[in-house]
Amino acid sequence: AQTVTQSQPEMSVQEAETVTLSCTYDTSESDYYLFWYKQPPSRQMILVIRQEAYKQQNATENRFSVNFQKAAKSFSLKISDSQLGDAAMYFCAYRRGDDKIIFGKGTRLHILP
């Protein structure tokens, strides 16, 4: 069965610094999608970034980028130039095709002013 593991329950980073959130997953599939979702205090789940497993190039969205290591089944999120608005719970997620999405337990990110 597929699993998603986020080993850091909480992290803190100074404003304007860079932080990396870790995620590993377990699957026997070769074609799938990976996501990072952000959940701020408003509770709204917001997609931050996605990665198709067949693409070797790491996805980037402005200050957010991923380090996708398919062989290692690792999918970390890097946030550059951290801002106060980045404070949130971050969930790593895996989905194969039309199947259900599997979420990790989340990492709570604190931004220190």
Next chain:
Amino acid sequence: DAGVIQSPRHEVTEMGQEVTLRCKPISGHNSLFWYRQTMMRGLELLIYFNNNVPIDDSGMPEDRFSAKMPNASFSTLKIQPSEPRDSAVYFCASSPQQGANEQFFGPGTRLTVL
């Protein structure tokens, strides 16, 4: 696009009462998901539908929970009878069956059972 719509946004009820949560997915999306989020258990998938058909309900905690999707634009999650341990935030999400594969979440319903 209005996004995924959930109602009510907040619900406070007494133990033993029936609770019905509602969801309108994004038009054109074929998959719909119900999640429950608590501090203790995190985000749990309760059930999901593809083309209005329930595919996996293994996350539904017990027979007190039921979900329906009578058409492509509406789904309900019902708890009868409700218990205090059902207090949580319930999210509905939808996704297109093809293409993007990401899920779009509604704002959630915060349920409090007294």
